[in-house]
Amino acid sequence: MAFLSFPLSMIFIILTLHYGSSSDPIYLRKTHEWKKLILTHHWPVTVCKMDQVQCDNLPDYWTLHGLWPDKSQMCNKSWPFDYSEIKDIMTEMNKWWPDVLHPNRTQLWKHEWQKHGTCAASLEALNSQHKYFSKAIDMYKMTDLNSALQKSGIVPSTKYYQMKDITNALVDIYGVVPKIQCLLPQQGEDAQTLGQIEFCFTKEFQIRNCTDKSDALHFYEYQTNKELQVCDQELNTLYPPIKCLEDSP
Numbered sequence: 445m446a447f448l449s450f451p452l453s454m455i456f457i458i459l460t461l462h463y464g465s466s467s468d469p470i471y472l473r474k475t476h477e478w479k480k481l482i483l484t485h486h487w488p489v490t491v492c493k494m495d496q497v498q499c500d501n502l503p504d505y506w507t508l509h510g511l512w513p514d515k516s517q518m519c520n521k522s523w524p525f526d527y528s529e530i531k532d533i534m535t536e537m538n539k540w541w542p543d544v545l546h547p548n549r550t551q552l553w554k555h556e557w558q559k560h561g562t563c564a565a566s567l568e569a570l571n572s573q574h575k576y577f578s579k580a581i582d583m584y585k586m587t588d589l590n591s592a593l594q595k596s597g598i599v600p601s602t603k604y605y606q607m608k609d610i611t612n613a614l615v616d617i618y619g620v621v622p623k624i625q626c627l628l629p630q631q632g633e634d635a636q637t638l639g640q641i642e643f644c645f646t647k648e649f650q651i652r653n654c655t656d657k658s659d660a661l662h663f664y665e666y667q668t669n670k671e672l673q674v675c676d677q678e679l680n681t682l683y684p685p686i687k688c689l690e691d692s693p
C-alpha cells in the first residue's frame with residue numbers, strides 16, 4: 445500500500461500543478477467567474493450566406509442567436525438539453541429563436557444550452573432550461589432591436605450603409621455600445637455584410653456597454669464565430685435584404 449500510494453500522490457500533485465496553473469489562457473479556465481451576459485442577435489440572410497446554403501422562408505427580422513456568459517463555456521456536461529422543459533414556449537422559440545440553417549429542428553437550442561446555458565445557470569434567475577430560454581426571449585423582446593433599427597431608418601437595402609451611421613443609431617437609442625459583427629467582403633464584393641449584433645447585460649440584467657478594457661482579447665477570438673469579425677468602421681456595409689439572396693444563383 446505504502447509502495448503504491450507514494451507515486452500516486454506524486455502524480456496527483458503534478459497534475460494539480462499542471463492544470464491548476466494560473467498561466468492557463470483565460471479561455472481554458474472553464475469555471476472562470478463570468479461578469480456579463482451577451483445577448484446575441486443575428487441577421488438570418490447573413491447566417492445563410494456564411495454557410496453558403498439556400499434558405500427558404502427566412503424570417504425578415506433579426507433572430508436570437510444566444511444568451512452567453514462572457515467568460516465560461518460548457519459548465520456542466522451532465523446537464524443535457526431537454527426539449528420537454530421548454531415545450532410550452534415552443535411558439536415563441538420557433539418565432540424568435542429559430543435554427544435558421546435547420547428549420548424545425550432543435551440542434552441550435554441544444555448547442556446553446558450545453559455551451560452557454562449550463563454556465564448562465566449559476567444565476568438563480570437562469571438556473572433551469574425553462575428559465576434560461578424564456579429569460580433570453582424576454583430580453584430579446586425588451587431590447588427590440590428590430591424596431592430600433594427600423595425607427596432609425598436602418599432597413600435591409602441593396603445600397604450600402606456607412607458603419608458609423610449604424611453604430612451611432614444604436615448608441616443613441618440604447619445609450620450603450622453594442623458589439624457589431626460583419627462578414628468580411630467576399631470575392632467580388634466591395635462591402636462587408638452586417639451579420640450579428642450583441643448587447644451586453646450585467647448579472648442583474650441591466651444593459652451595459654460591451655466594451656470592457658479588461659476583456660482578454662483572445663477570449664473574444666475564441667468565442668465568436670471565426671467568420672464574423674467586429675465590423676470595420678471604414679468599410680461600406682451591406683445590410684442585405686432577403687430578395688438579394690433569391691436573386692443570386
Ligand SMILES: *[C@@H]1O[C@H](CO)[C@@H](O)[C@H](O)[C@H]1NC(C)=O
Nearest residue numbers: 519520521522523524562565
Ligand atoms: C450539473 O447538472 C446536474 C443536473 O442538473 C446537477 O445535478 C449538478 O448539480 C450540476 N453540477 C454542477 C457542478 O452544477
Ligand SMILES: *[C@@H]1O[C@H](CO)[C@@H](O)[C@H](O)[C@H]1NC(C)=O
Nearest residue numbers: 500501502538542547548549
Ligand atoms: C417547418 O417550418 C416551416 C417554417 O418555419 C413551417 O412552415 C413548416 O410548417 C414546418 N414544418 C413542420 C413539419 O413543422
Ligand SMILES: *[C@@H]1O[C@H](CO)[C@@H](O)[C@H](O)[C@H]1NC(C)=O
Nearest residue numbers: 615619620621652653654655
Ligand atoms: C459606455 O460607453 C460610452 C462610449 O464609449 C461612454 O460614453 C459611456 O460612459 C459608457 N458607459 C458606461 C456605463 O461605462
